[in-house]
Amino acid sequence: MSTELKFRFAERKDVSLILKFIKDLAEYEKMLDEVIADEPTLEEQIFDKKKAEVIFAVVGGEEVGFALFFHNFSTFLGRAGLYLEDLYVLPEYRGKGYGKAILKRLAEIAVERKCGRLEWWCLDWNKPSIDFYRSLGAEPMSDWTVYRLSGDTLKKLAQ
Template sequence: MNSTFRNAVRADVPLILTFIKELAAYEKMTDEVVATEALLEEWLFEQKKAEVIFALEGDCEVGFALFFHNFSTFLGRAGLYLEDLYVRPEYQGRGYGKAILSRLAQIAVERKCGRLEWWCLDWNQSSIDFYRGMGAEPMSDWTVYRIAGETLTQLGAPTAEE
C-alpha cells in the first residue's frame, strides 16, 4: 500500500463531520457528538484551532486524523496532539492507521515539535496493542481531568471581585 494524504479544505466540512460521527459510533459515544458543520467550519477554518488530514486510497478518503498543537513547558516547545484517528472499517488492517501516525510524526518533525501524543480508551485493546506495537508508551503516571458543560460555565463566570 502506498499511502497518500491530503489536507482538509473548507469544502470537506461535511465529510469531516461524517468521519467524526462514524468514529463516535465505533466508540459507542454517538450521543456525545454535538459538533455541527457550522462549528467545524468556524473552529477549523476560521479560527484555525485544529487541522485535519485524510488518508486516501486512490481518490477516496478512507481515514482521517484531527490534530492540533499543544505545548510542553519542560521541553520548551510545541508538540502535536492527536484528537482523533479513524480508519473506516472496510479499510482497517491495510496499514492506513500506521501510515496516518507516520504522517503525523513527519509533520511533528518538520515543525520541530517535541512529541506526538494522544489518548486511547481503556477498553480499546486492539488500538492499545496497535499503538504499543508502534513504540508508543502509555502515560500510566497521569490521570486525565476534564471540566466541561455547566461546570465549565460556572467556573468561568466572572466573580464579583472582577
C-alpha cells in the first residue's frame, strides 16, 4: 500500500468522518462541549446547501487530516477568498509535513479559483500552530478584533 500523500474532496458518505474530525479538533482546542453539529446538519449544509467544502489528506488509504473551508469575499480586492474554518491532522501523523501540505493544497485551490487570499483564525494560546503558520509566512491581523453574535443574542437582534 502506498504511503504517498493524496488529497480528495469529501463526499456525502464522509459525513460521519467529517464530524469525527470536527470533534477531534474541538477536543484538542478544549471546546468539545461547544460542538452541537450533527451528521444531518453537516450533510445539509455541506452537500445540499454547499455552504462549505472539505478536503481530506489521505495516506495509505487512511484519512490522516482534514480541512473545512468556504468562500468569503473581499470588497477591497473585489474577489472571493478562501476562509479556512478547520484544519486538523491526527496526532500520530503530526510532524510529517501533512499540515503544511494541506495548507499548500488550499493555497493551490485559492489560486486556481482566482481568490485574493486565504485566511483563518487561530486561538491565542495555540503557540505550536501560531509558530507553524508564521513559518509559512502567514501574518497575524493584529489590527482587527473578531466580533460575534450567536444564539439568543443573534435572535434578539434579528427581532
